[in-house]
Amino acid sequence: MKNVPAHQVHDCALCPLKQFSVFLPHSKQELETVQSQKRKESLYGPGEEVIREGQIQVPLFTVLQGWAFRFKSTATGQRQILSFLLPGDLVGVQQNMAESAAHGVEALTDLRVCVFERDAMWQLHQQHPALGFKITWLTAKGEWLVDDALLSVGKRSAEERVARLLVLLFKRLRVLQPDFDMREGMVFPLTQQHIADALGLSLVHTHRTLRRLEKKGLHQVRDGRLHVCDPVALAELADLNDSTSQAQRPLV
Amino acid sequence: MKNVPAHQVHDCALCPLKQFSVFLPHSKQELETVQSQKRKESLYGPGEEVIREGQIQVPLFTVLQGWAFRFKSTATGQRQILSFLLPGDLVGVQQNMAESAAHGVEALTDLRVCVFERDAMWQLHQQHPALGFKITWLTAKGEWLVDDALLSVGKRSAEERVARLLVLLFKRLRVLQPDFDMREGMVFPLTQQHIADALGLSLVHTHRTLRRLEKKGLHQVRDGRLHVCDPVALAELADLNDSTSQAQRPLV
DNA sequence: CGACGTGTTGATCTCTCTCAATTAGAGTGG
DNA sequence: CCACTCTAATTGAGAGAGATCAACACGTCG
Numbered sequence: 144m145k146n147v148p149a150h151q152v153h154d155c156a157l158c159p160l161k162q163f164s165v166f167l168p169h170s171k172q173e174l175e176t177v178q179s180q181k182r183k184e185s186l187y188g189p190g191e192e193v194i195r196e197g198q199i200q201v202p203l204f205t206v207l208q209g210w211a212f213r214f215k216s217t218a219t220g221q222r223q224i225l226s227f228l229l230p231g232d233l234v235g236v237q238q239n240m241a242e243s244a245a246h247g248v249e250a251l252t253d254l255r256v257c258v259f260e261r262d263a264m265w266q267l268h269q270q271h272p273a274l275g276f277k278i279t280w281l282t283a284k285g286e287w288l289v290d291d292a293l294l295s296v297g298k299r300s301a302e303e304r305v306a307r308l309l310v311l312l313f314k315r316l317r318v319l320q321p322d323f324d325m326r327e328g329m330v331f332p333l334t335q336q337h338i339a340d341a342l343g344l345s346l347v348h349t350h351r352t353l354r355r356l357e358k359k360g361l362h363q364v365r366d367g368r369l370h371v372c373d374p375v376a377l378a379e380l381a382d383l384n385d386s387t388s389q390a391q392r393p394l395v
Numbered sequence: 396m397k398n399v400p401a402h403q404v405h406d407c408a409l410c411p412l413k414q415f416s417v418f419l420p421h422s423k424q425e426l427e428t429v430q431s432q433k434r435k436e437s438l439y440g441p442g443e444e445v446i447r448e449g450q451i452q453v454p455l456f457t458v459l460q461g462w463a464f465r466f467k468s469t470a471t472g473q474r475q476i477l478s479f480l481l482p483g484d485l486v487g488v489q490q491n492m493a494e495s496a497a498h499g500v501e502a503l504t505d506l507r508v509c510v511f512e513r514d515a516m517w518q519l520h521q522q523h524p525a526l527g528f529k530i531t532w533l534t535a536k537g538e539w540l541v542d543d544a545l546l547s548v549g550k551r552s553a554e555e556r557v558a559r560l561l562v563l564l565f566k567r568l569r570v571l572q573p574d575f576d577m578r579e580g581m582v583f584p585l586t587q588q589h590i591a592d593a594l595g596l597s598l599v600h601t602h603r604t605l606r607r608l609e610k611k612g613l614h615q616v617r618d619g620r621l622h623v624c625d626p627v628a629l630a631e632l633a634d635l636n637d638s639t640s641q642a643q644r645p646l647v
Numbered sequence: 648c649g650a651c652g653t654g655t656t657g658a659t660c661t662c663t664c665t666c667a668a669t670t671a672g673a674g675t676g677g
Numbered sequence: 678c679c680a681c682t683c684t685a686a687t688t689g690a691g692a693g694a695g696a697t698c699a700a701c702a703c704g705t706c707g
Contacts, residue, residue: 197483217544218634221550225542237535239541245539266693279520279534283489283496285499286538290467290477292491293545298473334653343549345696350655352695354578375502382470553663584683597664602687 144191147184147255155181159207163319164231165277166205176270180263187211187250189332194238194248201238203263208231209254210332215246224341226288227251227333229315238242239264251332262327263303278384287341296343300381301352304342307381309362313371356380396443399436399507406434410509411459416483418457427437428522430513439463439502441584446490447498453490455515458482461506462584465499466592476593478540479503479585481567485533491516502588503584545559548595551634556594561614561634563622583621608632 153159155178161167168174184207187193191209194201201211211228225246228234234256238244260266268275291311316329323329340351357363361377363370371377378384405411413419420426425602436459444451445463453507477498480486490496491513512518520527543563547556568581575581591601606622609615613629616643623629630636 171519213542214547217546217550218636223546225545235529237539240532240535240541246542265528268520268531269524272522272524273528275524275531276517276520279488279516279527279531280492282531282534283492286491286534286541287493289541289545290465290498291536293477293541293548294467294469294475295547296545297475298469299591332408336653338414346654347656347697348695354655359482384470513707588685599665599688600663603663606687 144193145186147186150248152179152184153257154206158232160205164205164279165273166231166233168271168274170271173271173274176267176274180259180266181213182258182260185256185258187254187256189250189252191250191254192247193250193254193256194235194244194245194246196244198244198247199242200261201235201244201262203233203235203259204256205259206232206234207255207257210251211248211254212251212341213246213335214249222293222340223343224337226285226292227312230319232285233278236264236278236282251337252330261392269308272295282310294339295298301344301348302340302356303380304344304384305338305349305356305363307383308338308342309371310374310378310381310383313369326369327370328363328365330368384391396445397438399438404436405509406430407543410458412483413639416457416528417532418483418485420521420526421522422523425526428519428526432518434509434510437508437589438507439508441504443497443506445506445508446487446488446498446500448496448543450496450499452513453487453496454513455487455491455511456508457483457511458484458486459507459596460505463498463500463506464503465498466634474592476589476597479564479593480539484537484573485530488516488530488534490536498530499517503589504582508527533645536578544593553594553596553600555607555632556596556635557590557601557604557608558613558629559624560594561621562626562630562633562635565621565626578582578624580615580617580620580622583616583619592621 155174158164158167168177182202185204187209187305196214196216206228208230211234213225213228214222215225228248234248237246239261239310264278267278284289288384291307295307299307312331313329317323320329334345335349335353338353339346342349344352355365358378359373359376361371361373361380363372407420410416410419410623420429434454437456439461448466448468453517454630457478460482462579463486464481465477465486466474467477470475473546486500486508489498500591519530530601543559547559553558564583565581569575572581590596590605593597594601596604605616608629611625611628613623613625613632
């Protein structure tokens with residue numbers, strides 16, 4: 144871990160996440176409060192642990208740049224990835240509630256995070272209810288992701304899980320990258336092991352499943368970039384029909 | 396669904412959850428705000444849907460009495476139970492964030508819930524930051540449960556999953572029931588199908604796994620009551636060693 | 648160069664699923 | 678009181694998705 148030197152730390156008013164994160168303040172007062180709670184910015188390298196499972200005194204922070212993931216392990220060391228973290232995601236809300244971290248966080252790429260004071264959670268709620276509300280919102284959004292992952296791991300086939308992970312990441316990424324060119328694909332720092340750990344599959348079976356989807360022409364991963372070749376078919380397989388998704392479900 | 400007649404509705408000051416829920420107000424002003432946001436109390440019977448998946452305009456509510464569960468289904472109708480809801484649990488935070496319900500909620504027993512106004516989330520945050528903070532807390536706690544379930548379904552064997560579910564429910568129940576007698580067991584309204592749906596297992600395999608644990612003398616389910624016969628062995632199997640849980644994990 | 652991480656592929660094994668049929672208890676109606 | 682129905686639990690048998698074990702290929706890096 145390295146701290147960003149003071150003169151390179153972003154001023155909240157110039158935050159690169161300005162257009163994306165719900166967490167960002169809108170009024171001048173809110174801005175000042177957030178700024179006052181900001182402690183520093185830190186950098187991590189790929190594979191570096193940002194939060195260790197069980198660590199105490201976990202800070203609250205936001206991802207500014209790069210990818211990371213939350214995970215939890217069993218006593219035997221089996222690791223399950225709970226969710227992937229992208230710029231704008233808030234981390235550490237759960238941690239602030241308990242004595243020690245309920246899950247670990249590890250960087251996938253070079254990672255830049257914005258770290259807040261330990262009691263920022265409370266200060267933000269207290270001084271600007273609108274910010275508190277946004278924190279709740281982000282927390283709920285985080286739970287949506289986990290709910291969805293649980294449904295996948297519990298009830299979907301390997302193929303469906305992989306397809307869904309790809310499509311969901313693709314969608315999240317596209318939002319963050321407005322000037323996106325379909326032909327170039329998107330940065331995709333996950334190894335097959337990460338995918339396996341996120342989907343509750345073995346490494347070998349994950350590999351075979353990816354290969355199968357690729358042979359069907361649905362996607363391609365090369366040189367750390369993801370190319371979604373057939374978005375429609377992939378979304379279909381992923382049970383992510385944009386259309387009237389909910390209405391289609393059997394009502395009885 | 397039936398609404399509780401006005402004269403039988405609890406006054407917030409006399410809320411039966413007083414001693415349990417973090418959500419409950421502590422100051423007089425907070426109490427008044429919560430009371431003002433309370434719209435009604437409703438009753439549901441076992442198997443009745445409290446929230447339908449995809450339903451719009453979902454209210455915020457708290458469980459007062461009884462059991463329920465949150466669930467999500469695939470396009471093919473496969474149902475995954477995301478978490479079980481007990482008295483004191485807050486439901487509908489996620490829902491308030493999106494247009495439509497991200498998950499359904501179904502009653503397991505006779506269920507009594509306390510329903511709030513649609514914009515209660517915002518009102519509570521705004522008027523009493525401390526309450527907003529508690530809502531965030533409860534939301535984060537809810538996510539902890541799902542994180543844990545995801546780890547189980549992703550990485551644990553059928554036996555471990557069942558054991559863990561039983562122990563976790565047992566612990567949650569014991570907190571809610573201070574005058575608890577070990578010999579009498581606890582109310583346990585889950586069918587094997589519910590357990591299967593929560594753990595991502597088939598009904599048949601869930602049954603066999605339960606039987607195996609029972610034969611080992613770890614637990615017993617009879618007449619809708621759960622008896623934990625060997626708490627230590629069960630917790631062991633469930634990877635829930637109360638002792639120094641976190642410290643035991645491999646640090647590298 | 649050797650070590651290591653990641654991807655790849657084949658062979659084998661097993662946990663868990665699916666299909667199928669039976670039993671037991673609760674409720675309903677004649 | 679008994680036949681009828683429905684749900685939940687139960688048990689057996691066979692099938693399969695995915696796990697495990699084992700090698701090997703390839704690029705990177707100290």
